[in-house]
Each structure stands twice: as structure tokens, then as C-alpha cells.
Amino acid sequence: MTLDIQLVNGIGNKTAERMKRKGIDSIERLASSSVEDLLKISGIGNTTARRYISTAQNYLEDIKEEERGANIIKEEVRPSSTSSEEIIYVPKTSFLEEISLLKEELVNQNSSSSNTKEILDVSRLSKKSPDIVQEYSNNIKVGEREKKTTKKEKNQIPLSLEEFLGDSESSISEEILDNPKLANEKNIPGVSIKPFITLKKEKIAPTEAEMVKSTKKSKKKKDFVKKKKNLAPMIKIGSNQIKSKIQPQTAKNQQLMQKKQQLRQQDQKLTYKNSTKIKEEKPRKDKPLLRTFFSPETMQKIRFFHFKIKHLEVAMRKNEDFIFHDLDSIVDYVEILNINYKTQSQIKIFKELEITPSFFDPLEKKEIDIWDLTFECARVLWVAAQACSYLSKKFESEGVLKNAIVAMVECSKMYKAAAYFSAACTRQENRGTTLSAGNLELNSEESRVLAQSLATMREERRQNLSVASNLSAGLSVLTKRLYFLKTYDKVKENQLKAQYNYDIGKACHLKAKILLKMSDDGENNKRIEELQKKANYYFYNAEETWEYMLENLKELSTNERENIQANLSIVNEHIIENDVEIIKENEAMKFQDPEPLIIVPENLAPFLPRTTNYLTQYKPIDLNFHAYRRYKDLLSEISVDYNKMEELQNKKAGIGRTLKQLRVLYDNNDIDISEFTHLFEKYSTKIVTIENVIEKLQNPEKKSIINKEQIKETKSKT
Numbered sequence: 001m002t003l004d005i006q007l008v009n010g011i012g013n014k015t016a017e018r019m020k021r022k023g024i025d026s027i028e029r030l031a032s033s034s035v036e037d038l039l040k041i042s043g044i045g046n047t048t049a050r051r052y053i054s055t056a057q058n059y060l061e062d063i064k065e066e067e068r069g070a071n072i073i074k075e076e077v078r079p080s081s082t083s084s085e086e087i088i089y090v091p092k093t094s095f096l097e098e099i100s101l102l103k104e105e106l107v108n109q110n111s112s113s114s115n116t117k118e119i120l121d122v123s124r125l126s127k128k129s130p131d132i133v134q135e136y137s138n139n140i141k142v143g144e145r146e147k148k149t150t151k152k153e154k155n156q157i158p159l160s161l162e163e164f165l166g167d168s169e170s171s172i173s174e175e176i177l178d179n180p181k182l183a184n185e186k187n188i189p190g191v192s193i194k195p196f197i198t199l200k201k202e203k204i205a206p207t208e209a210e211m212v213k214s215t216k217k218s219k220k221k222k223d224f225v226k227k228k229k230n231l232a233p234m235i236k237i238g239s240n241q242i243k244s245k246i247q248p249q250t251a252k253n254q255q256l257m258q259k260k261q262q263l264r265q266q267d268q269k270l271t272y273k274n275s276t277k278i279k280e281e282k283p284r285k286d287k288p289l290l291r292t293f294f295s296p297e298t299m300q301k302i303r304f305f306h307f308k309i310k311h312l313e314v315a316m317r318k319n320e321d322f323i324f325h326d327l328d329s330i331v332d333y334v335e336i337l338n339i340n341y342k343t344q345s346q347i348k349i350f351k352e353l354e355i356t357p358s359f360f361d362p363l364e365k366k367e368i369d370i371w372d373l374t375f376e377c378a379r380v381l382w383v384a385a386q387a388c389s390y391l392s393k394k395f396e397s398e399g400v401l402k403n404a405i406v407a408m409v410e411c412s413k414m415y416k417a418a419a420y421f422s423a424a425c426t427r428q429e430n431r432g433t434t435l436s437a438g439n440l441e442l443n444s445e446e447s448r449v450l451a452q453s454l455a456t457m458r459e460e461r462r463q464n465l466s467v468a469s470n471l472s473a474g475l476s477v478l479t480k481r482l483y484f485l486k487t488y489d490k491v492k493e494n495q496l497k498a499q500y501n502y503d504i505g506k507a508c509h510l511k512a513k514i515l516l517k518m519s520d521d522g523e524n525n526k527r528i529e530e531l532q533k534k535a536n537y538y539f540y541n542a543e544e545t546w547e548y549m550l551e552n553l554k555e556l557s558t559n560e561r562e563n564i565q566a567n568l569s570i571v572n573e574h575i576i577e578n579d580v581e582i583i584k585e586n587e588a589m590k591f592q593d594p595e596p597l598i599i600v601p602e603n604l605a606p607f608l609p610r611t612t613n614y615l616t617q618y619k620p621i622d623l624n625f626h627a628y629r630r631y632k633d634l635l636s637e638i639s640v641d642y643n644k645m646e647e648l649q650n651k652k653a654g655i656g657r658t659l660k661q662l663r664v665l666y667d668n669n670d671i672d673i674s675e676f677t678h679l680f681e682k683y684s685t686k687i688v689t690i691e692n693v694i695e696k697l698q699n700p701e702k703k704s705i706i707n708k709e710q711i712k713e714t715k716s717k718t
Contacts, residue, residue: 005030008055010048018042031056292352293344298336299353305333306355309380316390324391324407330384331606334377340610346373346427361432363439372428374609378421378435381607385414389447392454401458408451409600415444417605424609442486448600449478455599460510465517469510470597476503477596491553491560498545502571505538507594509574530591532578537588539571546571645697652690655683 005016005027018041024030030052038049292299308329315322341349350357350370357370359379370376392407419440422431433439452475459468483496512531515524546564549556556564662679665671 008052008059010055011052015041015043018044027056027059031060293349294336294353302333302336302353303355305329305336306353309333309383310356312387313383316387322387322391327384327387327410330380333380334607337373337377338607338610341373347371349373359432359435361434363433368430368432368435370428372425374421374611375425375428375431375435377607377609378418378425378440381414381418381421382435382440385411385418385443385447388414392450396454401454401461405451405454405458408447408454409604412444412447412451412600413604413606415440415447417607419444420605421607421609424611426611438486442482445478445482445485448602449475449482451600452478452598465510465514467597469507469514469594471599472503472507472510473594473596474598476500476507478598479503491549491556494545494549494553498542498549498567501538501542501545502567504593505535505542506574507596508532508535508538509578511594512578529580532580533583534588534591534593536575536578536580537583537585539575540582543568543571543575645694648690648694648697652687652694655687655690659683659687 005011005019005025006013007027008030011019019025019030019038022037022041024033024037033053035046035049035053038044038052039046044052294302308326312322312326312329314320347357350373355376359368359370360366361368370379388407388411392404392411395401395404395407418435419437422435422440423437425431431437452471456468456471456475459465459471479496479500483493483500487493488496508531512528512535515528515531519525519528546568550561550564659680662671662676662683666673666676
């Protein structure tokens with residue numbers, strides 16, 4: 001017999017279905033299962049699993065105790081008959097008559113055999129004994145009414161014949177005879193309680209009087225059997241079986257019985273709930289409950305964002321694809337943690353949040369323990385900067401330079417913010433090398449240089465040479481600034497020096513080319529020649545530096561040597577293209593360089609730490625608002641184009657599916673030819689227009705050329 005699992009308090013339909021899927025379909029299996037088995041089911045925690053198992057075990061123990069009690073009662077009531085004894089059940093209603101019959105039988109036996117006086121003495125029966133027994137039976141009836149039980153075994157007279165025939169007057173006190181309430185089974189010392197009367201068999205020849213009395217007995221037994229047949233059947237209430245005498249009842253009596261049964265069922269449910277309820281220890285007033293620094297909802301958000309950042313790190317490690325929107329979790333994570341913790345124990349907060357309190361430094365190649373939540377913000381901002389750099393390289397390889405520029409500018413911003421947070425730490429003793437403020441500041445400047453170089457390349461490809469020359473001059477300024485920020489090793493120092501000379505030389509070269517295109521009459525020939533001479537001067541300096549590196553620096557790797565050789569070939573092409581004489585440094589300094597233009601502002605940190613240490617020691621630098629606005633306009637264009645691309649690609653896929661479905665309908669002759677041609681032309685034209693728009697968004701240069709051609713056509717028509 002298996003018990004339904006929903007009998008356990010707290011288990012509903014959905015939880016029961018989940019448990020049945022895992023093979024836990026009864027209370028017995030739930031009681032025998034472990035906590036680990038229940039933890040595999042969704043929606044069940046550690047405490048809930050323990051509560052379910054304990055309640056199921058308590059429920060099974062209660063059922064076993066009830067069964068043991070029922071078995072004990074049955075064993076007490078069950079007659080132990082042998083071959084030499086005969087058991088007679090004496091009903092309560094005919095008790096006095098049976099006593100008189102027994103007396104007469106004993107008298108007859110006394111007259112028939114000479115040894116009866118030795119066995120039993122009838123004169124010892126007292127006149128008061130039937131009255132005492134009657135009072136005893138009445139008290140039993142009262143007890144049965146109070147308990148509301150109607151079991152057949154309790155209706156039998158528990159009396160032994162030998163004790164009944166004893167001297168009752170000498171064993172029963174007068175107080176018990178006067179007070180009928182005292183005449184119960186405890187206060188009658190001479191009467192022991194047994195469920196039935198046993199008589200020994202004695203084969204004696206029956207007389208005429210005995211035959212008459214036996215016929216009376218048989219009639220009385222038949223009447224008793226008829227009454228027994230009229231008794232109502234057993235009624236099942238819950239798991240208990242109750243025998244009850246139900247006489248013919250009216251409608252009101254039936255309603256009362258139904259109400260009683262309902263009340264009994266409610267009592268059983270309440271007792272079951274009370275037995276399975278786990279006792280909760282109430283907290284003491286003098287010891288308040290421990291409260292976490294963050295609310296439970298905020299802690300859940302922090303854990304979720306921490307998991308998303310870990311997933312992003314794994315994706316970068318495995319070179320998997322992700323998009324800009326995946327970095328929003330880092331921004332939300334820092335916004336929550338960026339508060340002033342004052343004197344609060346941040347190690348305790350780390351334990352409450354259950355996030356990883358360590359960081360692997362790739363430069364030092366060791367684990368660093370995180371003790372400050374501000375340092376944790378610096379770590380995740382460093383992860384965001386690496387993700388932006390990865391996306392920039394990806395866009396550059398795909399030829400989408402606009403997106404590559406935006407990604408590299410975001411990389412510079414994240415490095416700058418990480419440097420601020422690293423400098424603002426108050427509890428972090430070991431910051432390592434990667435997350436030190438100086439190293440993060442240098443990474444921010446390097447990413448600015450890369451963003452500026454990408455912008456210069458983009459303008460040069462678009463043949464916007466004047467802007468490209470100014471951007472190249474700005475790139476040389478950023479390279480020179482980076483050169484003086486730190487003392488580098490010989491390889492890095494010479495590389496920055498050569499790069500600076502090449503950038504400023506290219507700015508002069510591009511400026512000369514644009515002046516050559518603009519002056520057809522030879523007005524700016526002198527200015528063009530000066531710029532070409534100065535460009536060659538810078539190109540020669542860069543060439544000398546790279547040749548020195550190839551000859552003298554043996555620690556160069558193979559990739560670095562290949563890059564230097566490629567740079568030398570490009571520089572030689574520019575020198576040959578200019579075709580002017582070589583000048584010295586004094587003459588070169590007389591000519592003016594192109595005006596530098598820097599599109600990436602210096603301080604674009606999206607966050608500032610809110611710790612007291614940072615606000616008192618550091619002051620944020622004012623932004624270059626004009627460059628910032630230009631950058632924001634560029635970023636808005638990219639985001640709009642990116643969203644349009646996604647929408648158009650989704651529309652194109654949907655229209656393609658409809659065209660396939662139309663083709664299936666046409667092949668199955670489920671659509672008319674005229675309707676098919678009309679719908680096919682309609683959707684095919686939509687696909688063509690969507691493809692044209694996608695091509696324009698992917699190649700903005702074509703878009704600008706088409707717009708210029710349209711403007712010329714409109715002017716010619718007018």
C-alpha cells in the first residue's frame with residue numbers, strides 16, 4: 001500500500017509532479033530518499049528537502065504506531081481456544097438471565113453428581129453479587145458513551161466464573177455498594193477483567209429440566225443473532241474503522257451524523273498537521289537577527305551580474321562571439337557596488353554575497369585575494385576593457401572601421417575608470433601589476449592611440465585627406481605623450497620613437513597631397529615642397545630607428561622583426577613618392593607642421609568611485625566637451641545602424657519563410673496561380689529593397705556617393 005505524496009504538509013500539485021518525474025511517487029520513497037536526491041528537483045532547497053523528509057518519516061511512524069495499537073487490541077480480544085475448552089460469548093443484555101441459568105445448572109449438577117459440592121458451593125453466591133455486577137456493567141456503558149466507540153469486543157462481559165462464584169461480600173466494601181460511581185474495574189478488588197467466560201466440558205446425561213432450559217437458551221441465542229444482524233455495517237473515517245449501531249434514523253439524524261463525520265475528519269487533519277509541523281525556534285529579544293549589508297533582492301542581482309561577467313570571461317578565453325549589449329551587466333554591477341562602505345567589514349560582505357574573492361594576475365601569474373569591493377569594481381572594468389578591445393579587433397578584421405573606433409574608445413574609457421577605482425581602494429593591500437593604477441592608466445592611453453589610428457585610417461580610405469592629416473598629427477601627439485609617461489625597455493622606447501616620427505611625417509605627406517589636388521595653377525608649389533621635405537625628414541628618422549632595432553636588438557621576436565620590415569617598405573614608398581632633397585633638423589624646424597586633431601578625449605570615465613579616500617585625494621579633470629559631443633554623435637549613429645541591421649535581417653528571414661510556404665502551396669495546388677504570382681512579386685520586391693538598405697548600412701561610403709549623385713541629378717534637372 002503506497003500513500004499519496006501530497007499528504008505531506010507543504011507539497012502541492014506542481015511539486016508532486018516534479019517528484020514523480022524523479023521517481024519519488026509515494027511517502028515511503030520520500031522518507032527513504034536523501035537530501036541530495038531532492039536538491040536535483042527544481043524549486044526545492046536544502047531546508048525544504050530536509051523538512052519534506054522529516055515530515056514523511058514522522059507520518060510513517062504515526063501510522064506504524066496506530067497499527068501496533070490495533071494489533072494489540074485484536075490479540076487481547078482473540079479467544080485462545082483449546083480442545084478441552086469451549087468459549088461462550090455472553091452479550092450484555094442477557095447477563096442477569098445467564099447468571100440465573102448458570103446457578104440452576106450448577107444446582108442440577110450438584111444433584112446429579114456427588115462430587116459437585118467439593119468443586120463449587122452455590123450457597124456462597126451472595127444476593128448482592130448480581131446488583132454489583134449490574135452496577136459494574138452500567139459504569140462500563142457510561143465509559144463507552146464518553147469514548148464514543150461501538151466495538152463489539154467491548155460489549156462482551158469481561159468476567160471469570162471462578163472469581164464470580166467467590167465470596168463477594170467479604171471482598172467488596174460498603175462504600176462501593178453505596179456509591180455506584182466507585183464500582184468500576186479499579187475499585188472492585190475481587191473481579192478481574194477478561195474478555196470472555198470459559199467453561200470446562202463435562203459430559204453428563206441431560207435431564208428433562210435441562211432439555212427445557214436448553215430450548216430457552218437456543219431461543220434467546222436466536223434473538224441475539226437477529227439483533228446482531230440488524231446492526232449497521234462498519235464506517236470508514238480516514239484510516240480508522242469504527243463499528244457503530246445505527247438504528248433507523250430520520251433526515252435530521254442523518255445530517256447530524258454527517259456533520260460529526262466532517263468534524264472528525266477536520267480533527268484528524270489538524271492532529272496530522274500538528275504532528276508534522278516543525279518547531280521553529282523563536283529568536284530572543286536580547287539577540288537581534290543578523291542582517292546583511294545589502295537587501296536579498298540586491299544580493300540576488302549582484303550574484304546574477306557576477307555570473308554573467310564570469311560567462312563573458314570564458315567566452316573571451318574561448319574566442320566565442322558576443323555583442324556590445326553583453327557589457328551592460330558590468331555597468332549595472334558597478335553601479336550597485338559603487339557606494340561608500342565607510343568602516344564596514346568588506347570581507348564579511350564578500351561572504352554574504354558568495355562571489356569569487358580572488359583574481360588571477362596574468363602578469364605576475366598568481367592569485368590575488370580581493371579584500372575591497374572597490375577593487376572588485378576595478379577588476380570587472382578591466383574585463384570590460386578587454387572585451388571592448390576584442391570587439392574592436394573583430395570589427396577591424398571585418399572592415400567595419402566605424403564600429404572598431406567606437407569599441408576602442410569604450411576600451412579607453414573602461415581602462416580609465418578601472419585606474420580610478422584601483423587608486424581609490426582603502427582595504428586592498430596587494431593590488432598586483434595588472435590592476436595597479438599606473439598600468440591601467442597606460443593601457444587607457446594606448447587604447448586612445450589605437451582609436452586615433454583607426455580614425456585616421458578610416459578618413460584616408462574615404463579620401464578625406466585634410467582631416468586625415470590633422471588626425472595623423474594628433475596621433476603623433478598622443479604617441480609622444482605616451483613616450484614620456486614611463487621609462488620603458490629598449491624595444492618599447494625605440495618603437496614609440498619611430499612611430500612618432502612616422503605619424504608626423506605622414507601628416508605632412510597627406511597635407512602636401514591635398515594641397516597638390518587643390519592647386520591646379522601652381523599657387524601652393526612652395527608650400528607643397530616644404531611639406532614634402534619635412535615629411536621625408538621624419539621618414540628618414542623613423543627608418544634609421546627601425547634599422548637600428550633590426551641590427552642591434554637581439555631580443556626581438558620573429559613577429560616584431562616582420563612588422564619592422566613591413567614598416568620599412570612603407571616608409572621607402574613614401575620617400576620615393578615625395579622625390580625631394582634631404583634636409584637637416586634646423587631647416588625642418590622652420591616649416592610648420594599640420595594642426596593636430598584628437599577625437600578621443602582624455603577623461604571619459606563612466607564612473608567615479610564614491611570612497612572618501614578618492615574624493616579627498618583626487619579631482620576629476622574637466623572634459624573636452626566638443627570632442628565628447630562628436631564622439632557621442634558617432635556612437636549614436638553606430639547604435640542606430642546596428643539596431644536597423646538586426647531588424648532588417650529579421651524581416652528578410654521572415655519574408656523568405658513566407659516565399660517558401662507559397663512555393664509549397666503552389667506545388668500542392670492549394671493556391672490559385674493569379675494569387676501566387678501577385679504575392680510572390682510583392683514579397684520578392686520587399687526582399688530586394690531590404691537587401692539594398694542592408695548594403696547601404698554596411699558600406700556608408702557608397703551611401704554618400706549615391707546621395708551626391710542624386711543631388712547632382714536634381715540640380716541638372718532644375
